[in-house]
Amino acid sequence: MSILESQEGGNAPSPRSFAIAHQRPKSSFVGCSRITDYEVLGKLGEGTFGEVHRARSKKTGALVALKKIIMHNEKDGFPITALREIKLLKLLSHKNILRLEDMAVEHPARSTDKRKRPIMYMVTPYMDHDLSGLLDNPSVHFTVPQIKCYMLQLLEGLKYLHANHILHRDMKAANLLINNKGILQIADFGLARHYDGEVPKPGKGGGEGRRDYTSLVVTRWYRPPELLLHLKRYTTAIDMWGVGCVFGEMLVGKPILAGESDGHQLEIIFELCGSPTDENMPGWRSLPGAEAIHPRPRPETISQRFGSHGPVAVSLLRELLKLDWRSRINAIDALQHPYFRTAPYPAQPGELPSFEESHELDRRKFHDRRAALPPAPKGGTVGRGPHDGSNAGFGGGGGDGFGSRNGVNGGRYPRNSRDPPPADGRVPAWHRDRGLPPRPPPPIDYPLDHPDGYRDRGGRPPRGGGGGRQDVDTYIPSYDRDAPRRRRDDRDDRRHDWDRPRRPDFDERARASRTRSRSRSPIVRDRERDRDRDRDRDRDMYRR
Numbered sequence: 001m002s003i004l005e006s007q008e009g010g011n012a013p014s015p016r017s018f019a020i021a022h023q024r025p026k027s028s029f030v031g032c033s034r035i036t037d038y039e040v041l042g043k044l045g046e047g048t049f050g051e052v053h054r055a056r057s058k059k060t061g062a063l064v065a066l067k068k069i070i071m072h073n074e075k076d077g078f079p080i081t082a083l084r085e086i087k088l089l090k091l092l093s094h095k096n097i098l099r100l101e102d103m104a105v106e107h108p109a110r111s112t113d114k115r116k117r118p119i120m121y122m123v124t125p126y127m128d129h130d131l132s133g134l135l136d137n138p139s140v141h142f143t144v145p146q147i148k149c150y151m152l153q154l155l156e157g158l159k160y161l162h163a164n165h166i167l168h169r170d171m172k173a174a175n176l177l178i179n180n181k182g183i184l185q186i187a188d189f190g191l192a193r194h195y196d197g198e199v200p201k202p203g204k205g206g207g208e209g210r211r212d213y214t215s216l217v218v219t220r221w222y223r224p225p226e227l228l229l230h231l232k233r234y235t236t237a238i239d240m241w242g243v244g245c246v247f248g249e250m251l252v253g254k255p256i257l258a259g260e261s262d263g264h265q266l267e268i269i270f271e272l273c274g275s276p277t278d279e280n281m282p283g284w285r286s287l288p289g290a291e292a293i294h295p296r297p298r299p300e301t302i303s304q305r306f307g308s309h310g311p312v313a314v315s316l317l318r319e320l321l322k323l324d325w326r327s328r329i330n331a332i333d334a335l336q337h338p339y340f341r342t343a344p345y346p347a348q349p350g351e352l353p354s355f356e357e358s359h360e361l362d363r364r365k366f367h368d369r370r371a372a373l374p375p376a377p378k379g380g381t382v383g384r385g386p387h388d389g390s391n392a393g394f395g396g397g398g399g400d401g402f403g404s405r406n407g408v409n410g411g412r413y414p415r416n417s418r419d420p421p422p423a424d425g426r427v428p429a430w431h432r433d434r435g436l437p438p439r440p441p442p443p444i445d446y447p448l449d450h451p452d453g454y455r456d457r458g459g460r461p462p463r464g465g466g467g468g469r470q471d472v473d474t475y476i477p478s479y480d481r482d483a484p485r486r487r488r489d490d491r492d493d494r495r496h497d498w499d500r501p502r503r504p505d506f507d508e509r510a511r512a513s514r515t516r517s518r519s520r521s522p523i524v525r526d527r528e529r530d531r532d533r534d535r536d537r538d539r540d541m542y543r544r
């Protein structure tokens, strides 16, 4: 039973009544196993999030993913955001939501060392791809029926979440997992939360928010304009904006709004959706972040950029990328959009082809494969649109500005290396960079206040939430796969016992560092302190 069914008038239930009304069958969750119940097969993802491993259950033989729970500050105990994620996932039960099946615990090998705490893992069914990895695979080209099939599943999953008073708050391609049976599931509930207020109603868009939440949510490239302008009383419409970004990404094969800073993100949003006015975004001027900006008047360019995908696709995209969060289409209405009732019709999941697995780490493999393709004849054109440069991939004029396509989305790369030889002075698609901006520089300062729920990515919380400067980066997408990787030990001090030598724990390192610094001159100590401070700031930024 959903909360929707149990509540008259869509009044928000308390998180407790939500939990009681919405319990998953007990048999669907094992409980707490040992890590030795699983055979670890390899790493699937590594980045700001820490690590996700592929494994096989020794009891059932099923393939699973093990997501390690990062404990940046072990003295604070189990991270509250991980608890939130586990609690929510244990309750949710929908075919398009990743299911938490078990928790696994890894006890430190040297059990005599009391300081070393066990490592906890969330166990979910193994999914062959994440959407972002899949779009990066040079041999994958989505068809229209396939895109429609994924979109329907994404919207069904979100409709379920929103109807049950849950905001996902980190909608992005990397958090959409897909298996080789064509099933799409929404994953990563680390930022998700229960929300107060009315649930979405047909024909009513996202409606009005009822209370304030932190605006420090959603990875920047998928962040809606109202959050960039620091609206705190936001609604389910923030997730719908992310769906629009993901839809566009499936159409063109790469992120459509790859901003380099929060200010730049707004800039490219206005370039695509038109600049804000009292008509298309009522009340925008009174948002805290609007004070400092004076966008020049610009028309909407969605149909110019996505026109080649047909008027119904443009119409849905326009509804999802509405600047006005109150009238942005909700999941219930999006599911009824003519896009899904127009030929070519959505494929059934079982009809979709299977692909070689594609995850975070596979991007390097795909990157290497691309590098191995034959070099372009001098001055090639394949896949390179007139404006397909480093700035968010937008082009002006006709077409979508993401380069010409092979198939629907054309991919980040060409279908194969035997495409027609390019002409006059342009770089071929297989030889160009991904057109994505580099990882932004560390912020000079964080904006102030954090009422709730920033992600526990370690270190201190961002001093921020509202009213921050427009050029300050508040959330860093984990996308620049080509940039040098951060040192592993900057991300997490803990090691798996199965593959790494034991590293001194925090207390041991602190002791060693105190001993070292006692024997150094004040100048060297100052320099070291500065360096440590810079490193901590850098680390905090990447973990938020």
Ligand SMILES: Nc1ncnc2c1ncn2[C@@H]1O[C@H](COP(=O)(O)OP(=O)(O)OP(=O)(O)O)[C@@H](O)[C@H]1O
Pocket (backbone or CB within 6 Å): 044, 045, 047, 048, 049, 050, 052, 064, 065, 067, 098, 124, 125, 126, 127, 128, 129, 130, 133, 170, 174, 175, 177, 187, 188, 189, 190, 358, 359, 360, 478
């Ligand atoms: N069940 C799964 N099956 C296969 N791969 C998975 C699974 N869960 C996670 N992954 C892989 O690990 C990546 C990160 O997982 P997830 O988003 O849950 O972690 P996170 O720490 O919250 O990451 P982020 O910092 O990107 O939000 C996913 O993008 C996906 O590639």
